[in-house]
Amino acid sequence: MAKQLDYHTIREIFTRFQAVDPEPKGELEHVNAYTLVVAVALSAQATDVGVNKATRELFKIADTPEKMLALGEEGVIEHIKTIGLYRNKAKNVIKLSQILVDQYGGEVPNSRAALESLPGVGRKTANVVLNMWWGHPSQAVDTHIFRVGNRTGICPGKDVVAVERAIEDHIPVDFQHHAHHWLILHGRYTCVARKPKCGVCVIRDLCPFEDKTV
Template identity: 60%
Template structure:
């Protein structure tokens, strides 16, 4: 795929959705971090239902610690893997209090040192909470990047690096949100809705469908 096509693709995605953001509900960097930690192998809708119960009671590291492990589990038990997620969130809160004065760090090294935080989660926090141009490659972005030809790669890190290199700078800040939403609602895994896709004529996928 050439640079001109990529420019057109992201221009169209921007025109359709000028201010994309995560579908997780949050109002502070810590709320976003907690929501992302809870979202692994869970839907954003499911996480939002749980955090709607949790955040009014505890939405700071100190608040979560005071809630206690069993209290935290009680608020998030509707989410898959809630036992492990509760333990990771408690450890993360303690580390934030011990090393960062209860604040979420704004750099990759410190973020990835937190329990349960990997490269993808760190990229989400850096981009969405702190406005840094990062690319959080999940299954949706991996699929869309490969299927369309925007940034094909064998693994998520390769796709991330290619996207960072090839996405026009003007679109880099919001690109991962557009790609996630496109993969979630249009370029879906089994039968992509090519018939209603705004970038169908620019996409290099060979097996396009008529679905809308």
């Protein structure tokens, strides 16, 4: 775990991220808040590419909790069976859809506590939805962010909650909204797990990682 970087270095890092990609976007396809919740819940232990392939047709026929309930658990399974843990995920999609209809009038709530109470929705999913749909500066820490945060010293922490707190505490406010997208994309495409692509990294000179690749 690298030592926490100072404020000025972090500001320069995010200034560079912003220059390369001013409006970073999440890669999960969705058409509304409900399909975003479902897509993020399905993405646990699965790739965004795999989830998008499965949900592209699903969301054409079931883009509201009411339509998903009409499709039923077996109908959901038919669409998402290429995704890992699909049976349990289909069960959760139906359960959370029923709760949204019964308790929230079919609308997705915009509070973290309410979102986390939904089956299959954890803190990370709630933070993604709050950030991407309602523009909250919430930080969804996944394996990419955890790795990048600790490797670079941008937001080190012993667990995902500690990394989330480090983002909130140390990344300048004007970069908070897009912070987790920049970090995810950096970890997904440049600062990869086994052989980070340090040779093409825009923050190479600012990064304290000792085992940089050529």
